[in-house]
Amino acid sequence: MNWRAQLITYKKEKRIAVIFDKDARLIARIKTFKDARWSVSKGYWHLPDTIENRNRFRIPSTPVPSDEGIQELRKFKHWLQSKRYSDNTIKTYGEALKSFLTFFNHKSVFEITNDDVILYTIEYILKNRLSSSYQNQLVNAIKLYFKTIHNEILVIDKIHRPQREKVLPNVLSKEEVKQILSAHTNLKHKVMLSMIYSCGLRRSELLNLRPNDIDSKRNIVIIRQSKGKKDRITPLSPKILEMLRNYYIAYKPKTWLFEGQNKGEQYSEQSLQSILKQALQKTKITKPVTLHWLRHSYATHLLESGTDLRYIQELLGHNSSKTTEIYTHVSTKSIQQIKSPFDELY
The missing domain is CATH 1.10.150.130 (Tyrosine recombinase, N-terminal domain)
Structure with a gap:
């Protein structure tokens, strides 16, 4: 006997449709099931979506597409x-x-x-x-x-979109960033976290860097085919360049700038996350810091030091200036100059 069963939604209720060619024995059998119904418009019988019925008609517990x-x-x-x-x-x-x-x-x-x-x-x-x-x-x-x-x-x-949530980026103070970047004694770990902050890199951008992407003559880092399939450049701090030189002598990377335990193997995202987690444990910082917080902090600290928003947009690789403008809402430079009326009461 040929039949098939599938999950359906009938009047906002989850049920199981049992589809088969007209057969008197099958019809008589399915009528014996509790709450079995016939759909005239669809031309099939349907039953309550229960574990018993799923097992009976061999429907997987985890729903899948048709x-x-x-x-x-x-x-x-x-x-x-x-x-x-x-x-x-x-x-x-x-x-x-x-x-x-x-x-x-x-x-x-x-x-x-x-x-x-x-x-x-x-x-x-x-x-x-x-x-x-x-x-x-x-x-x-x-x-x-x-x-x-x-x-x-x-x-x-x-097809309408949800209203955009106005969530501010999470930003660390310069003192907190310094604590995190200084937490590791392992040179590779220190350089990786420092690169993310000093260049405003995304996690994937750091891991996709190759040795030739560091241009020491021009003091820039070339970020290739990042989000949106775009190349961009970001300035390379002289202090980071010195750290990179020491790192290169110690580790001699071949294919990727930061490689795993095996030569030519790209460093994993999980291991990079672990580096940050270890740094936070050493600093006793209890905030739920992520790698992206370092990028947010880089942008905000640039803005607070007077860097034009247009340059920050280019450095971060944002398509729209509106994306970069969110950092104006977390910069404390102007806010700190505002005197609270509370201070004048005493």
């Missing part, structure tokens, strides 16, 4: 690769779209509407208290995907 959805995910990934999107973007968009298509694995991809996008937002994103940044990533993925398959039902321009 066969059509899996095929579309594969096509979307290939399209992103052909457009030379970064591995991180492909992974992020792929996971966001997979979550969306899994939620609607009971219907054809080509039948998804704008109302479905809203339903997913309410029933999945909001119910699971997921962030607006995740929702924004999902919107990016959905818009890009549906542009490639030309769904005639869904109107791409009507």
Whole structure:
């Protein structure tokens, strides 16, 4: 007997659809199940989504996209690769779209509407208290995907984004940065953290540096094909250059500027995170500091020292000046000059 079962949403209720050609014995059998219903419009029987019914009809505990959805995910990934999107973007968009298509694995991809996008937002994103940044990533993925398959039902321009959260970047004081950068006695660890702060680097930008990207004649660091597939340069501090020379003599890197235990092997993100964690433990700093805090601190300290915002934008590799302007809200240079009226009461 040929039949198949899949998860569906029926009137906002999770259920299991059992689909088979008309067969008197199967119909009689399925009628014996508790709360079994026939859908005239869809042409299948459906049952409550319970563990017992999932096991009975061999439905995996972890929901997955439909066969059509899996095929579309594969096509979307290939399209992103052909457009030379970064591995991180492909992974992020792929996971966001997979979550969306899994939620609607009971219907054809080509039948998804704008109302479905809203339903997913309410029933999945909001119910699971997921962030607006995740929702924004999902919107990016959905818009890009549906542009490639030309769904005639869904109107791409009507997919709305969440209101942007106004979250200030986390910034360390210069004294705190000094403590963190001085915490390690290991030369490689000290240089890696110092490079992130002194050049305002992202984690991936540091790990992707090669020895030839350090131009000691011009005192610059060349950051190649970073976020947005862009090259940029950032000034190289004379003190950092001296540290790098000592590091180069001691470690003699070949392929990557910072290599793992094996020559030619790129240093891992997990190990870099661990370096920061160890530094924080040594300094007794209890703030939930991340590597990106060092980049934020670099930008804010530049602004407080009088560097023009336009130059900071170029140094950080921001596409929009609006992204860089957020540092004006955490700079304390002007705020500290304001005298509180409380001081005049006494």
